[in-house]
Amino acid sequence: MSEISRIDPDQELVERAQAGDTRAFDELIMKYSPKLYGLIYNMTSNKDDTNDLMQDVFAKAFRSLGRFQGKSTFYTWIYAIGTNMTLNFLKKRKRRMASSLDEVDSGIQNDPAFIDYTNRANPRKQSDVHSLQEKLNDALQALSKDHRAVVTMFDIQGIPHAEISRILGVSEGTVRSRLFYAHRQLQGHLEEFRLRPAEV
Amino acid sequence: MTDTQDIPADELEDLQRLLRLKNYEQPVDGYFEDFLDEFHRRQRAEAVSGKGASLWTRIADWFNDLGAAKWAIGAGVAYAVLFLAFFGTIGTKDSPGVAKETEDFLPEGSKLQHVELGTETETKPGEEPSERSLEVLPQEF
Numbered sequence: 074m075s076e077i078s079r080i081d082p083d084q085e086l087v088e089r090a091q092a093g094d095t096r097a098f099d100e101l102i103m104k105y106s107p108k109l110y111g112l113i114y115n116m117t118s119n120k121d122d123t124n125d126l127m128q129d130v131f132a133k134a135f136r137s138l139g140r141f142q143g144k145s146t147f148y149t150w151i152y153a154i155g156t157n158m159t160l161n162f163l164k165k166r167k168r169r170m171a172s173s174l175d176e177v178d179s180g181i182q183n184d185p186a187f188i189d190y191t192n193r194a195n196p197r198k199q200s201d202v203h204s205l206q207e208k209l210n211d212a213l214q215a216l217s218k219d220h221r222a223v224v225t226m227f228d229i230q231g232i233p234h235a236e237i238s239r240i241l242g243v244s245e246g247t248v249r250s251r252l253f254y255a256h257r258q259l260q261g262h263l264e265e266f267r268l269r270p271a272e273v
Numbered sequence: 274m275t276d277t278q279d280i281p282a283d284e285l286e287d288l289q290r291l292l293r294l295k296n297y298e299q300p301v302d303g304y305f306e307d308f309l310d311e312f313h314r315r316q317r318a319e320a321v322s323g324k325g326a327s328l329w330t331r332i333a334d335w336f337n338d339l340g341a342a343k344w345a346i347g348a349g350v351a352y353a354v355l356f357l358a359f360f361g362t363i364g365t366k367d368s369p370g371v372a373k374e375t376e377d378f379l380p381e382g383s384k385l386q387h388v389e390l391g392t393e394t395e396t397k398p399g400e401e402p403s404e405r406s407l408e409v410l411p412q413e414f
Binding site: 260 | 285294295
């Protein structure tokens with residue numbers, strides 16, 4: 074029996090998958106593909122590259138599952154694979170490719186941050202959504218891939234510093250340092266979006 | 274504000290609220306079910322074609338998973354290959370120069386033998402040592 078951390082909520086699924094139960098691995102894919110999609114999509118800004126990379130990530134995880142010893146949770150392990158493959162992909166890509174962005178869910182209309190933004194913008198909310206999406210994307214793409222990774226994980230996905238350090242294999246201090254620098258960069262790029270109380 | 278000062282907390286919070294709006298960017302409905310179907314198709318295609326992940330892909334995966342240790346292990350493998358390449362040529366008919374040079378250091382009357390890795394062979398007096406190729410067996414990962 075493999076040694077898997079007692080606190081790994083996926084312990085049973087991983088053990089079954091390691092024993093050859095492909096449906097168990099399918100459940101792991103369905104569980105983690107949305108979060109991995111968000112990670113890779115926000116790092117690449119290209120939904121087609123995201124799909125291909127996700128397929129490669131899970132293919133590699135499937136091949137390597139036998140070597141997974143449970144020293145980390147499965148979540149940390151699959152996230153590390155996803156992050157490393159995406160960083161390698163971006164490193165090889167070098168030249169910035171055209172973005173291919175997903176549609177924005179209509180739920181954004183009810184988000185307080187979006188409401189604050191539109192209160193200061195023009196009344197054509199639909200164009201505001203796309204305009205905001207483009208500008209957020211441009212600001213993120215202006216970051217280096219390493220800074221974009223930590224911003225995606227911490228600011229967009231809400232992953233704690235400690236978990237990010239385990240995923241990236243760097244110290245928490247390095248994570249905080251990268252975030253500090255990235256935030257300053259983003260603040261400059263998104264100056265026009267500073268959320269202030271609506272003018273009366 | 275100097276470059277070393279943190280962004281004020283309320284400004285950082287505003288920035289993060291904006292960034293979290295990225296979570297509303299989602300693939301179309303049914304995408305993840307289709308993704309799983311595509312994963313199955315790719316796995317079946319690899320199984321049918323018999324290709325799967327090539328040996329080199331598996332070796333590359335294993336090597337990359339080593340992290341920082343891969344540099345030490347890679348250097349060790351390189352030295353081992355050089356060692357085998359050098360001493361594997363000693364005593365071959367094609368490299369009499371090397372064999373002669375090495376034989377000069379052997380006790381009088383002794384002969385060089387070809388030895389397959391992990392095995393011992395004896396050459397009886399008057400017998401020529403058999404030539405065997407050295408095989409490096411691929412590791413299973």
